[in-house]
Amino acid sequence: MLDLTPRDGVAQRHALVINPAKTCQPVGAVYAALGVHRCMPHSHGSQGCVAFHRMYLTRHFKEPAMASTSAFTEGASVFGGGANLKTAIRNVFDLYDPDVMAIHTTCLSETIGDDLHSYLSDIEVPEGKHVIYCSTPSYVGSHIWGFASMTEGFVKQAAQKSGVATGRLALFPGFVNPGDMREYKRLMGQFGIRYTMLPDTSGVFDAPMTGTFELYPKGGTRFEDIVRLGDAAHSIALGEAASERPASQLQRDHRVSSEVMGLPIGVVATDVFVSALSRFSGEPVPYAIEEERGQVVDxxxxAQQYFKSRRVAIYGDPDTVLGIASLCLELGMVPSMMVTGSPMPTFQARASALLDGYGLADQCWAQDKADLFELHQRIIQGPVDLLVGGTHGKQIARAEDIPFVRAGFPIMDRYVHSYMPLVGYRGAMRLIELMSNALMDRQDRDCSDEDFEMVM
Amino acid sequence: MKRNAARGTTATMAPILEERKSSIMTADGCGGAGIACDKVSVSGSVSQRACAYCGARVVLNPITNACHIIHGPIGCSSYTWDIRGSLTSGEDLFRHSFCTDMRETDIIFGGEKKLIASIDEAVEALHPKVIFVYATCIVGIIGDDVHQVCADAEERHGIRVIPVQAPGFSGTKSTGYRLGGQAIMDLIGSNPFPRERAHGVNILGDFNLAGETWIVKGYCAHLGIDVVTGITGDASVEGLMRAPEAKVNVVQCAGSMSALAETMETELDIPFIKVSFYGIEDTTSSLVRMAEALGDERVVRATRDFCSEETRKLEPLIARYTPLLAGKRAAIYVGGGFKAISLIRQFREFGIETVMVGTQTGRPEDYDVIRSLVNPGCVILDDANPAELERFMVEKGADILVGGVKERPLAYKLGVAFCDHNHERKHPLAGYVGVRNFAEEINSSMNSPVWRYV
Structure with missing residues (x-):
């Protein structure tokens, strides 16, 4: 497997991407839109785009992923997709009866210059129904940017300020799994915080088996709650790459104060999040949460002896990579490679700041806009003890025989992951279990008979 | 709770779009107007169907030592990275994902420079023998001359660099199949091989999912039938170049490969037969017809004997599974018409009635055969959306759905068992061993203990 990867160095490439660590904006927009209750995401582009996005999400979550398409033809790509959009809006509301239709663009509709804003001003939307749109050209950003674009679109077009304060916390969760979103809700619940989390894919992408198919599962942020975001007391954006934009939008439009922080992965980042919740609620940290923190540290x-100085390569989405790296550092590991395919101008600075705290900045390589082929070449040059990321790294793990922990997006070859958190103290506990199992299983596999221990 | 809780429920089912009505029909056992198919999906539908790019990509993907460069933004490359489950006995270059990752500046100033540099970097890094360059949606619109870039690159590097102009909007997956076929012709050329020296067969339209090409090749080796190359299952560039030597083309997935087979017949004088290696009945008739097409009476006799023997060996299997499966009702939603036809027959071998059958790219003649095979009342539909699949599975009381990745969770949510007969199939489903795997899989899905707890 991958035995073609050159072993004699890291060739510089400037044009070609080989084995990407990102995908395009629209799939992120679809994921965000599906975190709104009774929302039908709509792709304004060729019919193939949305088939790919639905497939990709289904492969990760093992759940249905609904989204409609404008189904561009040659004609539409010459004369514009206005007519397709008009037909699509009529058909979607007639046929699927969502409360909201969330339209995103594609590389095609953007390149031919389709202007959704002007199209939509001419199209009638049924009484009581809503259309939200955002611009997601595939040649800008990545799926993370697309997730932010759609969330920002909801804030910009739906949120209003009535002047009657809701006292709610607006939480922007980052590009995370339903299991993570449930963990946020549990933590906020322990502080007694009333919140609106946008989007919220719990109850959508982890919906239970009931014997009936629900086109719109029970979960998702209520549209009326999004409307009232303008009256929120404060917002917290978790994950700079995925959440900073909607929080800024809310601040700009409705003067809702905001703080942006990293995804709460690991002890330090969770402490920051929990402190923010404590400040917001005016309540001390409940004992139950103190207890969890103490358990994680315990x-x-x-387990620290199994982690000490072990070199780990982490790849995936920028916020997730930074979060996992933070936990690895807390465990005494060396995150010698941190890679994301997504563009994020502050990625290296954020990584350096983390590494500086442990005196490791000169021993590690962190890069945005990188790909997994380069990561493989670098691992050949400077081997690591552990690889952490989504499914696409399994080829490298096999080629180089490296213990491998799946974390992040997409994970297309395992079950259960999307139900379990990486965030919070619980998430840290889980990641520590996954990583120590991988390292210790490897020790058991490779050690000599005389070193093979019953008790570890 | 009993499984199939969905049955008899009055779940709020979506109405059927007016534009879709001509693509849905009910078998009535007599003639009448055919189904409307091979159309672009309706705007606003949740189509289960992919685009022209996807069609070209999946047809060419299994060529194991080719480099597939996607010229466009990253998505089209990410979504098709090693997703097909095509196995290789040789190199694994095709299991990498290559993309020019066009950015905003490329859209404004043109992407040719980046494509040229990308080809050079691919050659430098991995020394491929052939590069396919796929032009996705926006490449033609911004005016990149991909043909010229490829022609120049061929000269510069002394290898084949073949353009595949497959913008997604140019049609359905079928359009893409034709484009993929053209790229294969571009590679193998149109110089006919002397017919008197022609030998053996090419196997078209088998993509070696879960190793299915190897099963068919194994049968051929056993029977003394020479397989020149798979097109494109487990194919190497060198193997494909020898394709003109074949005496007969054997076309397995007719949906994807009919056009190529017709071109090869016109340009290379290679006649073709359509076959299907799914189910006992179709495997047997396909192997016999393949032997007959080669014209060696000894091989034909050996094939008949082999097939009888293999069929006989499956009798205990049929006897074991029929009581577990007979009387169940199946729904089928697959890519091509030919596979749907085989599945209807295969279900019948176990006493299972097909109550709904749909395809993404079936042709009118496929739908005619389907109508002749199913019982009255069976719903037949082209390019179905999830709402339609749900509606008819519930209405017809399906016990199992055969489909692909997007249909799996839909079926499970409805309390309907599932068998992946697409890229994610877990075992080979072709040939006699495929019958065994198929029976085991549909039985394990339909009779899983988990259903007791739903």
Whole structure:
């Protein structure tokens, strides 16, 4: 597997991407839109785009992913997709009866210059129904940017300020799994915080088996709650790459104060999040949460000998990579490679800041807009003890025989992951279990008979 | 709770779009107007169907030592990275994902420079023998001359660099199949091989999912039939170049490969037969017809004997599974018409009635055969959306759905068992061993203990 990867160095490439660590904006927009209750995401482009996005999401979540398409033809791509959009809006509301239709563009509709804003001003939307749109050209940003674009679109077009304060916290969760979103809700619940989380894919992409197919599952942010975001007391954006934009939008439009922080992965980042919740609620941190934190630290001490100085390569979405790297550092590991395919201008600075705290800045390589072929070449040059990321790294793990922990997006070859958190103290506990199992299983596999221990 | 809780429920089912009505029909056992198919999906539908690019990509993907460069933004490359489950006995270059990752500046100033540099970098890094360059949606619109870039690159590097102009909007997956076929012709050329020296067969339209090409090749080796190359299952560039030597083309997935087979007949004088290696009945008739087409009476006799023997060996399997499966009702939603036809027959071998059958790219003649095979009342539909699949599965009381990745969770949510007969099939489903795997899979899905807890 991958035995063609040159072993004699890291060739510089400027044009070609080989084995990407990102995908295009629209799939992120679809994921965000499906986190709104009774929302039908709509792709304004060729019919193939949305088939790919639905397939990609279904492969990760093992759940249905609904989205409609304008189904561009040659004609539409010459004369514009206005007519297709008009037909699409009529058909979607007639046929699927969503409360909201969330339209995103594609590389095709953007390149031919389709202007959704002007099209939509001419199209009638049924009484009581809503259309939200955002611009997601595939040649800008990545799926993370697209997730932010759609979330920002909802804030910009739906949120209003009535002047009657809701006292709610607006939480922008980042590009994370339903399991993570449930964990946020649990933590906020322990502080007694009333919140609106946008989007919220719990109850959508982890919907239970009931014997009936729900086109619109129970979960998702209520549209009326999004409307009232303008009256929120404060917002917290988790993950700079995925959440900073909607929070800024809310601040700009409705003067809702905001703070942006990293995804709460690991002890330090979770402390930051929990402190923010404490400040917001005016309540001290409940004992139940203190207890969880203490448990995590206890586990970290117990297991630290298996992590100490182990080199780990982490790849995937920028916020997730930075979060996992933070936990790895807390465990005494060396995150010697941190890679994201997404563009994020501050990625290297954020990584350096993390590494500086442990005196490791000169021993590690962090890069945005990188790909997994380069990561493989670098791993050949400077081997690592552990690889952490989505499914696409499995080829490298096999080629170089590296213990491999799946975390992030997409994971298309395992079950259960999307139900379980990486965030919060619980998430840290889970990541520590996954990583220590991988390292210790490897030790058991490789050690000699005389070193093979019953008790570890 | 009993499984199939969905049955009899009055779940709020979506109405059928007016524009879709001509693509849905009910078998009535007599003639009448055919189904409307091979159309672009209706705007606003949740289509289960992919685009022309996807069609070209999946047809060419299994060529194991080719480099497939996607010229366009990153998505089209990410979504098709090693997704097909095509196995290789040789190199694995095709399991990498290559893309020019066009950015905003490329859209404004043109992407040719980046494509040229990308080809050079691919050659430098991995020394491929052939590069396919796929032009996605926006490439033609911004005016990149991909043909010229490829022609220049061929000269510069002394290898084949073949353009595949497959913008997604140019049609359905079928359009893409034709474009993929043209690229294959571009590679193998149109110089006929002397017919008197022609030998053996090419196997078209088998993509070696879960190793299915190897099963068919195994049968051929056993029977003394020479397989020149798969097109494109487990094919190498060198193997494909020898394709003109074949005496007969054997076309397995007719939906994807009919056009190429017709071109090869016109340009290379290679006649073709359509076959299907799914199910006992179709595997047997396909192997016999393949032997007959080669014209060696000894091979034909050996094939008949082999098939009888293999069929006989499956009798205990049929006897074991029929009581577990007979009387169940199946729904089929697959890519091509030919596979749907085989599946209807295969279900019948176990006493299962097909109550709904749809395809993404079936042709009118496929739908005629389907109508002749199914019982009255069976719903037949082209390019169905999830709402239609749901509606008819519930209405017809399907116990199992055969489909692809997007249909799996839909079926499960409805309390309907599932078998992946697409890229994610877990075992080979072709040939006699495929019958065994198919029976085991549909039985394990329909009779899983988990259903007791739904």
């Amino acid at each position: 586990i970290m001490l117990d």
